[in-house]
Amino acid sequence: QVQLQESGPGLVKPSETLSLTCTVSGGSISSYYWSWIRQPPGKGLEWIGYIYYSGSTNYNPSLKSRVTISVDTSKNQFSLKLSSVTAADTAVYYCARVVLWFGELLMSWFDPWGQGTLVTVSS
C-alpha cells in the first residue's frame, strides 16, 4: 500500500523559507493529486495546497502568496516551500494523497497521510 514520508529541517529562522519533501513509496505518484496540510501545536488542521502529478497546483488563498508546491515524478516526490516564515508557521506538516470522488477535486478527501514532521520557526 502507498506510504508517505515527510522530510526536511525541523528548525527554520524567521523570514527564511521552509522547505519540505514528501516521498511516496509503494505506488506511483502519477495519476494522482497530492497535498500538504499543517497543524499548529494543540490546534486544528489547515490545508496548504494541492499538486497534480503533471504539475498543476491549487493553493489556500490565505497562504497563496508564500507557497510553492512542486513535483518530481522521477523521484516519486513532491515538495513544499513556504517563504517569509514567522512563529505562526510553527506546525506539524503532513503530506497526503488526494482521493477524488467521482473525479471531482471539490469532493475529494485525504488518504493516506504521512506521519508528519514538526517544523519550528525560531531564531
Next chain:
Amino acid sequence: QSVLTQPPSVSGAPGQRVTISCTGSSSNIGAGYDVHWYQQLPGTAPKLLIYGNSNRPSGVPDRFSGSKSGTSASLAITGLQAEDEADYYCQSYDSSLSGSRVVFGGGTKLTVL
C-alpha cells in the same frame, strides 16, 4: 476561527452513543460539497474515518457512521470503546468571494469516561 464549527469536546461512557456535529454554511456544506471525517489518535497523523458523508473505508468498524443534512453533518459513534478516545475532524470544501479552498472543522476531543 474555523469555517466549519465543531464542539470542542464530547464525552461518553463505554458502550454509549455519542454524536459530533459539524456546522457549516451555504458556501460549503450547504452548497452540496461532501463532508469527510478523520480520527486523530494522540501523537499520530489523522486517519480517514468517513468519506462522502456516510461511507466507511475498509477496516473502519460499523460503529462509526456519518450523515449530512442542509448545512450540517454529524458523526455518530455507537458502542463507545476506550480506543475511540481521540480528536475528530470534519472536512469539506468552501467556495466564496474570497476564494475556494479545502476547509476543516476545529476538531472535537472525545473522552471515554
